[in-house]
Amino acid sequence: MIRREEMTLWQRLYVGEVLRGLLLTSGDLVRHLWRFLLNAAGVRTKQRPWATLEYPDEQRPYAGRFRARHRLTLKPDGSVRCTACFLCATACPAKCIYIEPAEHEDPRIEKFPARYEIDTLLCIYCGYCVEACPVDAIRMDTGIHPEIYPADPRTFIEDKETLMMRSRVLEDAGPAALQQEHRARMKRMEIEPFSDQA
Numbered sequence: 001m002i003r004r005e006e007m008t009l010w011q012r013l014y015v016g017e018v019l020r021g022l023l024l025t026s027g028d029l030v031r032h033l034w035r036f037l038l039n040a041a042g043v044r045t046k047q048r049p050w051a052t053l054e055y056p057d058e059q060r061p062y063a064g065r066f067r068a069r070h071r072l073t074l075k076p077d078g079s080v081r082c083t084a085c086f087l088c089a090t091a092c093p094a095k096c097i098y099i100e101p102a103e104h105e106d107p108r109i110e111k112f113p114a115r116y117e118i119d120t121l122l123c124i125y126c127g128y129c130v131e132a133c134p135v136d137a138i139r140m141d142t143g144i145h146p147e148i149y150p151a152d153p154r155t156f157i158e159d160k161e162t163l164m165m166r167s168r169v170l171e172d173a174g175p176a177a178l179q180q181e182h183r184a185r186m187k188r189m190e191i192e193p194f195s196d197q198a
């Protein structure tokens, strides 16, 4: 248990501490305003005058362990690696993975997911599905975060093709292309909200 520290007489007088707080806050305000004015006048300062970024034109670099939107990985022939074993769906605490298995025409392959969907509105991006997969068929290394969709909850469901397409773009053009695509979509949405999902 952490005991509360005893307050000094000065702190118990209250007014002094209020003044100290006001001084601190107004000091910060003046400092930031000064930096902003210098920047607006074209004088470059070491620190940015504001903490916000002009997303999607600018983006903060994400940590390597950032759990981004999912993708389904592919075999060398371009088919889905997933074997429809249901381990990811079983491990998912949000119960947002839906799989419909089907028999494969190749007798050497037991089954594959005819349908694989993730309801990203329910997903909590915990990464348990990735941990549970025994064949590295699902990953969260796309580097892109969820987008804003219209109020219709069905638009949040990502199907097998969407999840596989991310792997194709990653393999063919690299993570920068996926990131660029995502940011271009966000930019379009800024100008014309939800035109992509109409």
Ligand code: SF4
Pocket: 088, 091, 092, 093, 094, 095, 096, 097, 118, 122, 123, 124, 125, 126, 127, 128, 129, 130
């Ligand atoms: S990240 Fe977590 S909540 Fe989202 S699909 Fe995977 S297991 Fe489910």
Ligand code: SF4
Pocket: 081, 082, 083, 084, 085, 086, 087, 088, 089, 099, 132, 133, 134, 135, 136, 137, 138
């Ligand atoms: S993604 Fe992995 S864990 Fe999930 S069904 Fe496919 S093979 Fe199994």
